[in-house]
Amino acid sequence: MNSAARTDHYDVTILGAGISSTIVASILARQGLRVVMLEKNSHPKFAIGESTIPTTSGLLSLLAVRYGVPELKHLTSAAALLDNVSNTCGIKKNFGFVYHRTDAPRHPDEFNQVGAGEGWETEAHLFRQDVDAYMLHTAIRYGVRVHQNIDVTSVDLRDDGVITHTKGGRSFSSKFVVDGTGWDSVIARQEKLRTGLSEIRTHSRSIFTHMLDVRPYEECVSIDTPSKLSQGTLHHLFDGGWMWVIPFNNHERSKNRLVSVGLQLDPRRWPRRPELAAEDEFREFLQRHPDVALQFRDAKAVREWTVTGNRVQYNSHRNVGKRYALLSHAMGFIDPLFSRGLQNTYAAIAMMIPAILDAFRDGDFSVERFESLNTLQETLIRGNDQLVHSSYVSFRDHRLWNAWYRFWVLGSMYGMLAVNYVRAQRQLTGDDAWLDKVNSFEANGWIAPNDREVVDLVDRGAAVMSEVEAGQIGVEAAVERIQSLLDSADFIPPFYPIRELHKRTHEVGPEAEQRVLRWLTQEIPQHLRDKYFHFDLSILEKLHAAELKEAGAKFDEIVSDGRTLGLRLHRLASQDAAITPAE
Ligand SMILES: Cc1cc2nc3c(=O)[nH]c(=O)nc-3n(C[C@H](O)[C@H](O)[C@H](O)COP(=O)(O)OP(=O)(O)OC[C@H]3O[C@@H](n4cnc5c(N)ncnc54)[C@H](O)[C@@H]3O)c2cc1C
Structure with a gap:
């Protein structure tokens, strides 16, 4: 035929x-x-x-x-x-955010980091x-x-x-x-x-490539973050946009020397100039952000820059x-x-x-x-x-970013825990029905979407940002409003720290997770626990007690030691069940 x-x-x-x-x-x-x-x-x-x-x-x-x-x-x-x-893949132990003022040096305190602690299952590039x-x-x-x-x-x-x-x-x-x-x-x-x-409010365009000889940022400036910035995805933030730096060369076993680099620009603030090649636009950008430029002193693109239209x-x-x-x-x-x-x-x-x-x-x-x-x-x-x-x-002022991005930390935390909850329940109960939660809204990885109170809080935070955009309120008033929104909610864990705006780094690791999970399983408001974190603690405690007993612990220690429940949940979640391999 x-x-x-x-x-x-x-x-x-x-x-x-x-x-x-x-x-x-x-x-x-x-x-x-x-x-x-x-x-x-x-x-x-x-x-x-x-x-x-x-x-x-x-x-x-x-x-x-x-x-x-x-x-x-x-x-x-x-x-x-x-x-x-x-x-050829890299490791992602943290999200780093370093703020830059255009045409001015960087302010040393203007950075944030959400990072994984040692021993945590890590993300990847x-x-x-x-x-x-x-x-x-x-x-x-x-x-x-x-x-x-x-x-x-x-x-x-x-x-x-x-x-x-x-x-x-x-x-x-x-x-x-x-x-x-x-x-x-x-x-x-x-x-x-x-x-x-017309329904989408974000405006941004992109130019991106892969580069050689990009320097680890912590070797370029003095910056004190819990986890090295080059061990994660680095975001350089500035008014009207941000740049990503994603190293593939940051794991001892990686043989890849490349680093992914991309600029996201609001075209209303940073209009496209068709006469300018992407490489030239990038170099011009570096000239106006001298503390970013340090990282790219020797860097060379190894492929043509990809240039998107005016809106990605x-x-x-x-x-x-x-x-x-x-x-x-x-x-x-x-x-x-x-x-x-x-x-x-x-x-x-x-x-x-x-x-x-x-x-x-x-x-x-x-x-x-x-x-x-x-x-x-x-x-x-x-x-x-x-x-x-x-x-x-929020990129217009680090104080604003430092306040707003806590809603992302909160949403990501709920999203992550909701997914881990499903994984851990499956392990604990051995019931495959839990796996069907994978197609539910609860486990879709974003802010508790079925919980009105959580969604409302984020909506109210976003409304504050809209007022800033419309010029109705200034930065200080907006930060105050966000602080009081965060203070008013009963579902924000008392650690991480989300509410404490003066704390700019959040370590996410087994220890932090233990505290979060303990809070989630025992202190979280009922409306959220019923939906997302309704663990059968007795099963957990039995498992935990058996483990401690094996290690020769006394009964008193067993009942008083609730701290490791979180770690156990995490371990359970990360193990998953044996998977039938491909034939
Ligand atoms: C600038 C940028 C940065 C991003 N960074 C991140 C990030 O850091 N993390 C993250 O999670 N996500 C990121 N994303 C999103 C991520 O790229 C997508 O979620 C992901 O690549 C989707 O994969 P895909 O297979 O659906 O699409 P693609 O990877 O786009 O694959 C589409 C495929 O369809 C093929 N195709 C197209 N037209 C036809 C046709 N007519 N006939 C047959 N085949 C066709 C293409 O050749 C291609 O192979 C980013 C996106 C952009 C634009």
Whole structure:
């Protein structure tokens, strides 16, 4: 048969073969579906989205166990990546934020850090071309049929299935299609899903590349942070934007010398100048921020700068429809601040997979079955926009940033603990039903989205930032308002420290986590405990007592020692159950 006229038949067609598509493809194939994945380019290929966060890794670990795909677990920490995937990834022990005043020297106290303590499961800097290729091969091993260098042009969405058409005239027939083609999404374009962006408040554009010979920042200036800035993702903040510095060369076992560098600029404050090459714009920026420039004295870009349009934001008014679902990066994107892109991607995958499997089981692909995915993705985009837009407003003054970003710390803490809670409950009870929480709102990794009080607090914080933006209040008044909002809430743990604005660093490690978890399991307000942290303490205590007994402890010590409950929860969460490996 002439290949141009051939139609191949599958259960699911997946458009694109980036990280999201390859994960979905691997899971669906592992669950027994016949999957084809169509990629315009070929691996290995450059991709952006390099910095992970604890909820990203927590969600992926849950997906690994839930669907029996252990390779996903290999993406969840720097050590696992270096052991199993590639020796090109870096480690992320902290989020560092260093504030700079344009055309002026840095003020020594203007920095913040959220960092992991020693011994904590650490996040990673993904060298995406290797990670994505690893996942491509994983998908192939699970039986996914992959075509690279094949450009999808359109999809014919019918009542009884989908025909996917490619530039070369090939057709693929399937019951369902998943679009993972990112910002240039085939289905968003075809179905006219993109919004005009009037609903999105964040405005930013990007220029980014990979560089050699970027110096560790702590060797450039005198700065006293609990965890070395070069051991994490560094953010240089300034009025109207921020810069990321993501080292792949910061782990003793990494053989990669590259560092990812990108500038995010509000085009209203930093308009594009088409006559200026990206490298020149970067150098000009450095001249105006002399304390950032120190880090790049010897740095050289090793690839062409990627330059986005005037706004990196895009959004869709729907992300599911007749026989299709869009993955997060195809649906919308706000800004890389806080590294939430992959988090949104994995949350969408967690909700999409059971909906697809159920649709196949019941032979019913009605759109209503995918509505909660639509709502989830809209919620995540809205939440991200609120978080990032308010952050850009706060960049005008470090005092403002130092106040506002505590809502992010709070939300991230709840998000992380909610995911760990599900993982730990599964371990404690041995009940796989807990894994189904992976597709629930509770475990989507963002601020307790079902709890009005928490959401209201963040909304009220964002409203203060809107008043600042509108020129209705000044910086000092805004900081005072945020302080009183934080003081008024009964669900902010009395440590970390979130309320204490004079404390600029937050250490997140087993010890801090023990205290947080103890608070969450015993002192947290009832409305939150019932939803997110309702542990059966007696099981924990029994396990803990058995462990202490083994170590020869006396009974009194056993009952009085509640401090290690948190550590136990964390250990349980990070172990997960044995996963059936790929055949
Ligand atoms: C500047 C920037 C920085 C970011 N930083 C972070 C970060 O630090 N942390 C984080 O978590 N997230 C970050 N993100 C988000 C992150 O990049 C995405 O969440 C992630 O890459 C999504 O992966 P994906 O596989 O869905 O999409 P992509 O990686 O974009 O893959 C899409 C794939 O589809 C293919 N394709 C496109 N069109 C077609 C077609 N017509 N036919 C066939 N194939 C096609 C492409 O070739 C590509 O392989 C960042 C995003 C941007 C823009």
